[in-house]
Amino acid sequence: MGARTLAVVTDNTQQSPEANGPHSATPADLPTQYTPADVEGKLYERWVERGYFEADAKSEKPPYTIVIPPPNVTGSLHLGHAFQHTLMDALTRRKRMQGYEALWLPGMDHAGIATQNKVEQQLGEEGRSRQDLGREAFVERVWRWKEEYGGKILGQMRRLGDGVDWSRERFTMDEGLSRAVQTVFKKMYDDGLIYRAERIINWCPRCLTAISDIEVEYQEDDGELVQLKYGEDGDGAGTVVVATTRAETMLGDTAVAVHPDDERYRHLIGKRIKLPLTDRTIPVVADSHVDPGFGTGCVKVTPAHDPNDFEIGRRHDLPLLTVMDERGVITAHGPFQGLDRFEARSAIVAALREQGRVLEEKRPYVHSVGHCSRCGTTIEPRLSMQWWVKVTPLAEAAGDAVRDGRVKIHPAEMSSRYFDWVDNMHDWTISRQLWWGHRIPVWYGPEGEVVCVGPDEEPPAGEGWRQDPDVLDTWFSSGLWPFSTLGWPDRTPDLEKFYATDVLVTGYDIIFFWVARMMMFGMYVMEEPPFHTIALTGLVRDEHGKKMSKSFGNVVDPLDWMDAYGSDALRFTLASGANPGTDVPIGEDWVKASRNFANKVWNATRFALMNGATVAGPLPDPAEMAATDRWILSRLNEVVAEVDGYYEDYQFAKLSDALRHFAWDEVFDWYVELSKTTFAKGGRPAEVTRRVLGEVLDVTLRLLHPVVPFVTEELWTTLTGGESVVVAGWPADSGFRDADAEREIATVQQAVTEVRRFRADQGLQPGQKVPADLDLAGTALMAHEDAIRQLLRLQPAGEGFQATASLPVAGATVSLDLSGAIDVEAERKRLTKDLAAAEKELAQTGAKLTNEAFLAKAPEHVVEKIRGRKAAAEADIARLQQQLERLG
RNA sequence: GGGCGCAUAGCUCAGCGGUAGAGCGCCUGCCUUACAAGCAGGAUGUCACUGGUUCGAUCCCAGUUGUGCCCACCA
Numbered sequence: 001m002g003a004r005t006l007a008v009v010t011d012n013t014q015q016s017p018e019a020n021g022p023h024s025a026t027p028a029d030l031p032t033q034y035t036p037a038d039v040e041g042k043l044y045e046r047w048v049e050r051g052y053f054e055a056d057a058k059s060e061k062p063p064y065t066i067v068i069p070p071p072n073v074t075g076s077l078h079l080g081h082a083f084q085h086t087l088m089d090a091l092t093r094r095k096r097m098q099g100y101e102a103l104w105l106p107g108m109d110h111a112g113i114a115t116q117n118k119v120e121q122q123l124g125e126e127g128r129s130r131q132d133l134g135r136e137a138f139v140e141r142v143w144r145w146k147e148e149y150g151g152k153i154l155g156q157m158r159r160l161g162d163g164v165d166w167s168r169e170r171f172t173m174d175e176g177l178s179r180a181v182q183t184v185f186k187k188m189y190d191d192g193l194i195y196r197a198e199r200i201i202n203w204c205p206r207c208l209t210a211i212s213d214i215e216v217e218y219q220e221d222d223g224e225l226v227q228l229k230y231g232e233d234g235d236g237a238g239t240v241v242v243a244t245t246r247a248e249t250m251l252g253d254t255a256v257a258v259h260p261d262d263e264r265y266r267h268l269i270g271k272r273i274k275l276p277l278t279d280r281t282i283p284v285v286a287d288s289h290v291d292p293g294f295g296t297g298c299v300k301v302t303p304a305h306d307p308n309d310f311e312i313g314r315r316h317d318l319p320l321l322t323v324m325d326e327r328g329v330i331t332a333h334g335p336f337q338g339l340d341r342f343e344a345r346s347a348i349v350a351a352l353r354e355q356g357r358v359l360e361e362k363r364p365y366v367h368s369v370g371h372c373s374r375c376g377t378t379i380e381p382r383l384s385m386q387w388w389v390k391v392t393p394l395a396e397a398a399g400d401a402v403r404d405g406r407v408k409i410h411p412a413e414m415s416s417r418y419f420d421w422v423d424n425m426h427d428w429t430i431s432r433q434l435w436w437g438h439r440i441p442v443w444y445g446p447e448g449e450v451v452c453v454g455p456d457e458e459p460p461a462g463e464g465w466r467q468d469p470d471v472l473d474t475w476f477s478s479g480l481w482p483f484s485t486l487g488w489p490d491r492t493p494d495l496e497k498f499y500a501t502d503v504l505v506t507g508y509d510i511i512f513f514w515v516a517r518m519m520m521f522g523m524y525v526m527e528e529p530p531f532h533t534i535a536l537t538g539l540v541r542d543e544h545g546k547k548m549s550k551s552f553g554n555v556v557d558p559l560d561w562m563d564a565y566g567s568d569a570l571r572f573t574l575a576s577g578a579n580p581g582t583d584v585p586i587g588e589d590w591v592k593a594s595r596n597f598a599n600k601v602w603n604a605t606r607f608a609l610m611n612g613a614t615v616a617g618p619l620p621d622p623a624e625m626a627a628t629d630r631w632i633l634s635r636l637n638e639v640v641a642e643v644d645g646y647y648e649d650y651q652f653a654k655l656s657d658a659l660r661h662f663a664w665d666e667v668f669d670w671y672v673e674l675s676k677t678t679f680a681k682g683g684r685p686a687e688v689t690r691r692v693l694g695e696v697l698d699v700t701l702r703l704l705h706p707v708v709p710f711v712t713e714e715l716w717t718t719l720t721g722g723e724s725v726v727v728a729g730w731p732a733d734s735g736f737r738d739a740d741a742e743r744e745i746a747t748v749q750q751a752v753t754e755v756r757r758f759r760a761d762q763g764l765q766p767g768q769k770v771p772a773d774l775d776l777a778g779t780a781l782m783a784h785e786d787a788i789r790q791l792l793r794l795q796p797a798g799e800g801f802q803a804t805a806s807l808p809v810a811g812a813t814v815s816l817d818l819s820g821a822i823d824v825e826a827e828r829k830r831l832t833k834d835l836a837a838a839e840k841e842l843a844q845t846g847a848k849l850t851n852e853a854f855l856a857k858a859p860e861h862v863v864e865k866i867r868g869r870k871a872a873a874e875a876d877i878a879r880l881q882q883q884l885e886r887l888g
Numbered sequence: 889g890g891g892c893g894c895a896u897a898g899c900u901c902a903g904c905g906g907u908a909g910a911g912c913g914c915c916u917g918c919c920u921u922a923c924a925a926g927c928a929g930g931a932u933g934u935c936a937c938u939g940g941u942u943c944g945a946u947c948c949c950a951g952u953u954g955u956g957c958c959c960a961c962c963a
Binding site: 291 | 891892893899900901902906907910911912913916917918920922923925926927928929930942943944956957958959960961962963
């Protein structure tokens with residue numbers, strides 16, 4: 001029977017809501033292989049042109065909002081982005097289909113240090129520095145850079161299929177967002193939550209700026225712990241030995257500290273000793289911070305170059321002696337002046353060694369050293385005046401919002417990480433000595449006045465007034481992102497409609513940097529959490545679970561895989577690996593497998609179209625359907641419910657898995673195969689199956705669409721004639737279930753599989769027709785004889801039929817004429833093996849059922865189940881023994 | 889130094905009190921007119937180790953070993 005004759009469906013009078021008149025897709029419309037490149041770009045542009053992703057603040061529909069974690073303007077798409085974007089896109093696409101006013105808001109972060117470094121590097125290649133240009137020209141240059149090279153990632157997002165609302169794209173340095181920054185700064189300043197203080201901060205001598213604690217990355221570095229003898233033998237106080245890994249700071253020592261209870265040094269407390277290489281004497285102070293058990297129990301104290309020493313200095317009123325400049329060059333007078341800190345370190349140790357003051361060296365001494373997260377330079381603790389945010393009250397509110405359930409963290413186990421942070425947060429250094437960023441809105445007057453200026457206020461004018469030269473930490477503006485992007489501080493329709501956002505999808509690695517700060521600002525500014533749910537994702541790793549890094553050489557450009565296998569394949573693979581909060585390994589073979597799945601869906605739909613599958617008209621009455629139709633519809637509705645459940649739980653791996661198995665193992669491998677017999681026979685049953693097959697594919701494509709938007713769009717529009725699956729409705733569980741049909745088909749599957757196994761064991765060619773006599777009377781298989789014959793390539797038992805093999809399957813008997821001797825040994829082997837398994841099962845279940853304790857204490861349904869298993873094992877054994885006997 | 893997590897098939901991971909699962913890989917046979925990016929069949933696990941709780945433990949508890957991550961002011 002030709003496909004053309006089967007494709008004609010004309011008797012339906014009712015159109016489905018999506019249908020655009022009589023629909024006449026033909027298999028010719030679809031090539032035999034899915035080629036992503038042919039459709040992806042075209043479809044994306046169509047979606048954008050039609051405005052599907054543009055949200056309407058005036059809509060009556062309930063809102064669903066996700067703001068994108070703004071990628072750095074310097075960034076390009078990596079697998080981590082592709083991963084998170086896939087999840088966010090799937091969430092918003094589904095909600096859009098469900099009838100929500102879905103907004104996924106895109107944008108970028110100006111990424112202060114990163115961007116400034118990039119442009120400085122570019123200048124460097126021209127032999128110039130930012131100082132050569134001057135501040136204004138430099139910032140101008142950064143803007144030009146941003147226009148020219150920045151935002152590469154936005155184009156890449158289109159490749160991925162991100163359904164973002166481009167009309168609402170934002171940038172943290174936009175006029176509007178800058179106004180939000182200034183407004184918040186002013187408010188916090190007025191509330192006493194922002195203050196200026198001179199403290200030890202983390203200083204990057206290369207970037208020449210302060211950075212916050214979390215921007216410091218600690219590494220185990222090789223160092224040298226040297227023990228230095230301070231003081232003079234002849235002196236009254238004598239000598240003490242201190243240990244240090246940073247000998248160069250000794251030039252700035254202003255004390256030696258010992259523990260107050262340390263008997264060894266009690267006599268020294270209050271005395272002064274000579275500081276080597278200088279003409280100074282320094283006091284010995286008692287401070288309980290000192291651990292008497294470490295080293296000699298004596299600590300050199302350098303209040304201007306070490307945070308602990310700074311605290312000790314404060315407690316003992318020690319002078320702060322700065323001996324290095326902002327580039328880490330020694331400024332103290334003497335032979336070391338002008339040396340870089342590392343040169344100075346060896347020079348000073350050498351000089352002290354010459355004086356016999358270096359007692360003992362431990363080398364290598366591995367210890368934890370802080371590095372700038374942006375450039376890797378060793379951090380220099382540095383005394384300086386900076387702006388700070390007083391975080392305690394903000395962090396408390398941020399913690400409470402999660403504690404009292406207003407914000408849920410997924411998976412819940414990750415909450416501890418969040419609490420650890422917000423409950424122990426130190427004040428936040430927000431000023432940066434950079435030029436690219438939001439300038440601190442504070443003016444200093446000639447008389448020492450300090451004025452914080454709001455966005456609608458004029459800065460003080462006149463002689464001697466100048467603005468603070470520093471800019472704000474990038475995370476200050478990104479912390480405002482969930483509301484600044486919606487127009488705050490204005491009470492915009494967007495803000496009214498779309499705040500608070502629904503879910504924040506981001507990596508667990510960014511909880512401290514970003515999540516906690518958005519929570520703090522959201523609670524403080526909006527008095528409402530910025531999102532209802534925080535869905536934390538893991539990191540993308542390579543196929544062996546190893547971190548992707550340039551040094552390992554295992555970094556993959558997602559665009560390469562999208563080129564080779566399509567965006568859908570990449571997305572499906574990422575979604576399939578997305579178990580909440582866990583890292584996601586990905587390998588090229590897996591992407592290939594996802595591509596194969598897309599192609600399978602493609603071809604199954606082609607088959608359906610060739611055979612006249614349709615979505616037109618209402619579904620036939622179940623009473624009119626064959627068990628196969630009722631079975632697949634029952635399963636379909638179960639899958640709809642299952643997928644919905646997984647979405648609510650952000651279980652992307654589970655829902656992807658469930659859909660793949662349903663589509664491939666059930667719809668394609670069984671329903672479609674069974675439908676071939678129905679179509680071949682024609683008549684009303686074929687019509688019913690055409691409609692059911694259309695329904696099943698329609699719904700399955702909708703269910704798959706959020707994760708694999710391109711192939712589903714192409715197929716769905718072809719199948720249904722609908723405008724776009726993007727704006728089609730999300731399937732709802734109709735409640736239709738048919739347990740009898742499910743059991744019946746399970747029996748068919750079992751029987752068919754059993755005979756197939758026999759055929760394979762007998763070495764029969766898959767296509768080889770075998771005469772067979774089927775005795776199916778009184779079994780669930782009865783209605784499926786034709787399908788069973790078709791699937792198993794069995795032909796009617798004709799003249800001279802000889803039942804050389806007789807298989808009991810599912811209560812029925814299938815007799816085959818193998819035209820000669822069957823392979824007795826192969827069959828005996830198989831049966832013996834099955835028999836052993838059945839006997840083992842019988843022994844196990846039997847043992848349980850004779851166990852009094854089990855019978856007394858196990859719940860009834862468990863006991864019942866074991867009884868069932870025992871009966872099944874007994875039946876299997878009887879059947880297998882009978883077969884073995886027949887073999888002789 | 890603290891805290892958290894993980895150890896299940898060759899690889900990557902689900903499962904987490906009642907018969908061990910998936911994807912990829914592997915073996916066998918097939919171009920069966922939707923698909924070889926496919927079809928059919930198959931093999932594979934002392935569920936890290938040692939105890940404990942339980943009628944019953946991969947699953948709960950304790951300890952051991954291995955491994956990963958986060959935090960911390962180890963001079």
